[in-house]
Amino acid sequence: EVQLVESGGGLVKPGGSLRLSCAASGFTFSSYSMNWVRQAPGKGLEWVSSISSSSSYIYYADSVKGRFTISRDNAKNSLYLQMNSLRAEDTAVYYCARAPPLSQLFDYWGQGTLVTVSS
Amino acid sequence: AIRMTQSPSSFSASTGDRVTITCRASQGISSYLAWYQQKPGKAPKLLIYAASTLQSGVPSRFSGSGSGTDFTLTISCLQSEDFATYYCQQYYSYLWTFGQGTKVEIK
Numbered sequence: 001e002v003q004l005v006e007s008g009g010g011l012v013k014p015g016g017s018l019r020l021s022c023a024a025s026g027f028t029f030s031s032y033s034m035n036w037v038r039q040a041p042g043k044g045l046e047w048v049s050s051i052s053s054s055s056s057y058i059y060y061a062d063s064v065k066g067r068f069t070i071s072r073d074n075a076k077n078s079l080y081l082q083m084n085s086l087r088a089e090d091t092a093v094y095y096c097a098r099a100p101p102l103s104q105l106f107d108y109w110g111q112g113t114l115v116t117v118s119s
Numbered sequence: 120a121i122r123m124t125q126s127p128s129s130f131s132a133s134t135g136d137r138v139t140i141t142c143r144a145s146q147g148i149s150s151y152l153a154w155y156q157q158k159p160g161k162a163p164k165l166l167i168y169a170a171s172t173l174q175s176g177v178p179s180r181f182s183g184s185g186s187g188t189d190f191t192l193t194i195s196c197l198q199s200e201d202f203a204t205y206y207c208q209q210y211y212s213y214l215w216t217f218g219q220g221t222k223v224e225i226k
Contacts, residue, residue: 045155045163045206045217059213095162104210105153107174109162 002026002108004096009113016086016117022079022096022110030054030074033099035106036081038092038115048094049081050104064090086117121145121209125218131226136197140221142190142207151211154183154192157220158203166205167192197223 008020022034036048049070050059058070069082079096093114097106122145132138142152150170155163165174167183170190180195194201202225207218 044220045157045208047215047217050215061214103168104213104215105165105168105208106155106163107165107168109164111162 002098004098004108004110006094006096006110006113009094009115011116011118012086013119014087014117017082017084018086018115020081020083020094020096020113020115024077024079024096024098027098029072029077032101033057033104034072034079035097035099035104036070036079037095037097037106037109038090039095039112040089040092043092046092050099051079083115086115088117091115091117120214121148121212121216123207123209123216123218125205125207125221127221128219129222129224131224132197133226134197134199138194138197138223140192140205140207140223142185142192142218144188144190144209144211147187148209148211150186151209152183152185152190153208153210154181155206155208156201156203157206163206194223 003025005023012018033052035050038048051070067085071080093112095112096110098108100107124143126141152170154167157163166177171183182193204220204222206220
């Protein structure tokens with residue numbers, strides 16, 4: 001069974017940093033692109049960042065470019081999102097999501113972790 | 120970025136109704152269109168990809184159609200568990216974008 005479990009969310013002050021993790025199991029993690037998708041309270045879904053299976057290709061939404069860094073450790077079956085210079089508008093539930101090969105849709109999602117940016 | 124616009128934003132329906140949700144892309148995306156269902160407090164769930172292919176395990180009352188810029192999600196006979204918010208997503212080109220969502224509520 002595919003499982004994605006996020007952790008690392010919490011309350012942080014504006015300008016602060018946070019590192020999210022996503023632990024994957026039930027599939028060959030090193031064969032799949034992985035993504036972060038977020039959802040602000042009461043709002044819709046926003047794709048944040050994507051990393052290819054071997055980390056060769058990395059993409060960011062304009063809203064986080066230069067502040068967030070996606071990475072992965074295939075030996076640990078783990079995905080990460082380092083978030084710096086956080087703003088109030090970054091407040092959201094952050095989901096990690098798997099993309100099937102040769103595609104950028106999201107076939108499995110974690111349960112999400114809440115990041116709140118507030119003073 | 121390709122803009123995805125869903126209509127309506129919300130509506131009320133009854134169990135047993137046939138419902139249709141529309142998604143329009145700001146430029147052609149071929150059939151690179153997915154639909155997701157999200158219930159309150161839960162992660163989204165993939166329903167349909169490639170505009171019309173049902174994800175494994177999704178009931179056959181769900182169907183999708185369209186190509187280019189105009190797409191529809193149809194639920195042929197609404198069940199109680201289908202009351203949720205539905206999102207379309209284009210995966211034709213980076214930046215991958217979602218529609219704003221359509222909330223299906225109980226009448």
